[in-house]
Amino acid sequence: MTVRTTRTAPAPRPPAPASPVTLLILGAGWTYQFLEPVLGREKISHAATTTTGRGSTIPFRFDSDSDDLTPFQALPDADYVLVTFPLKGRGPSTKLVRLYNETRHGQLRDSRAPAEWGSGHEHEHGDDHSHFSEDTNVGVAGSAKWIQLGSTGIWTTAAWNDESSAVNGTNARAVAEDELIALGGCVLNLAGLYGGGRNPRNWIARVAGSKKQLGEKGALHLIHGHDVARAVVGVVRTDRDRLDPKSGPDELIDHVQNSDKNYNNYKNNDDDDNNNNSGNAKLRNHLDSDITGKDAGLEPVFGRRWIVADCVSYDWWSLVWDWMGESAEKRESERESEPASDHKTDQYDDRSTKTQYRRWVAELMDENNVRGLPRSTELLGRKLDARRFWKTIGILPDRSLAR
Numbered sequence: 001m002t003v004r005t006t007r008t009a010p011a012p013r014p015p016a017p018a019s020p021v022t023l024l025i026l027g028a029g030w031t032y033q034f035l036e037p038v039l040g041r042e043k044i045s046h047a048a049t050t051t052t053g054r055g056s057t058i059p060f061r062f063d064s065d066s067d068d069l070t071p072f073q074a075l076p077d078a079d080y081v082l083v084t085f086p087l088k089g090r091g092p093s094t095k096l097v098r099l100y101n102e103t104r105h106g107q108l109r110d111s112r113a114p115a116e117w118g119s120g121h122e123h124e125h126g127d128d129h130s131h132f133s134e135d136t137n138v139g140v141a142g143s144a145k146w147i148q149l150g151s152t153g154i155w156t157t158a159a160w161n162d163e164s165s166a167v168n169g170t171n172a173r174a175v176a177e178d179e180l181i182a183l184g185g186c187v188l189n190l191a192g193l194y195g196g197g198r199n200p201r202n203w204i205a206r207v208a209g210s211k212k213q214l215g216e217k218g219a220l221h222l223i224h225g226h227d228v229a230r231a232v233v234g235v236v237r238t239d240r241d242r243l244d245p246k247s248g249p250d251e252l253i254d255h256v257q258n259s260d261k262n263y264n265n266y267k268n269n270d271d272d273d274n275n276n277n278s279g280n281a282k283l284r285n286h287l288d289s290d291i292t293g294k295d296a297g298l299e300p301v302f303g304r305r306w307i308v309a310d311c312v313s314y315d316w317w318s319l320v321w322d323w324m325g326e327s328a329e330k331r332e333s334e335r336e337s338e339p340a341s342d343h344k345t346d347q348y349d350d351r352s353t354k355t356q357y358r359r360w361v362a363e364l365m366d367e368n369n370v371r372g373l374p375r376s377t378e379l380l381g382r383k384l385d386a387r388r389f390w391k392t393i394g395i396l397p398d399r400s401l402a403r
């Protein structure tokens, strides 16, 4: 006699939890090409997602209309989470943080009341991470800190704007950022991104395709992808320093500062000096005096937004004038050294286009009584002051636009 047993199909297993990392990057897009090498050099453990899971990334797509925890279960626990894609309006920021927290492997939310969350998972950095309020019902003490990449487009006032200036409150990204900030997050509002194939010169046709459009252009603010990567690492490093200022100089600091000549000079000099100060504090003191003064690293980097730009207000008219100029010497030497097939790569190679742009600039100068370029900053309209960010993380941007 055959005994039949009815088997119920086993419940699908959640994806295997990945190892914890220092930084989880939600969205390994354009900026990741710069971030990945910096993180590798700094030996910062990290994991990254794309919507397709290409390469070694984890497949992950956030749908603000869904409460499905499945996509979150494959994400590793992290000290810091960087969100590179835009969140818009009220709700998505809270939901993203909540769903991530609900699926943490080391700190899974259980049946305890929100006030008790986290009591079983003490974070190495102590209670400074307790940003999430009970009211928001999204988090736990000791859970990840969130960094969002935003845009400086939310500042629209035609004057100097710094991180404390009013933003356009109707901008959906600004609304979502404010929500993340209220949860203790840090928003890096980036100026125009360039580097790695993105060249602001190629934006002219789109943003200044007519004399009228060009006439309306004031200041251009930029940040190179390499400096975006340094900014992200700088935020993590500064936050850790702040929480543990007595720790010795670590690889993170060494590498982030690697390209700062001042730092290297200082470090060489300092090797001869038998000062017994503790590592980070000593580095910090020197960096402070190199850069900006006494309060670098003292301000919290989280719970607020920052302007991340290269500290240059480029004059669009001046840029166009330079780019549309012709240097006979340079052209000749380029033609001698390049194969003929490479000669036509410049979209403004056509001499009449260049002449037309230069003529527009000259006419605009006449019409506006501008006697020489670049224009004075008073004439440039909206401008961005990024000094405080770099001061707070204790480094300077490496790159500015080469012309």
Ligand SMILES: NC(=O)c1ccc[n+]([C@@H]2O[C@H](COP(=O)([O-])OP(=O)(O)OC[C@H]3O[C@@H](n4cnc5c(N)ncnc54)[C@H](OP(=O)(O)O)[C@@H]3O)[C@@H](O)[C@H]2O)c1
Binding pocket: 026, 027, 028, 029, 030, 031, 032, 049, 050, 051, 052, 053, 060, 061, 062, 063, 084, 085, 086, 149, 150, 151, 152, 189, 190, 191, 192, 193, 194
């Ligand atoms: N372009 C500029 O000049 C400029 C200036 C200032 C600020 N920004 C902002 O800076 C940020 C970073 O820029 P970027 O060029 O690195 O961006 P990007 O190349 O568009 O990368 C975005 C990443 O997020 C992923 N992604 C998109 N939607 C997602 C979702 N719903 N759930 C999960 N992942 C999602 C994408 O996945 P896939 O790779 O699979 O597509 C991609 O990896 C953006 O927010 C951008 O708006 C840009």
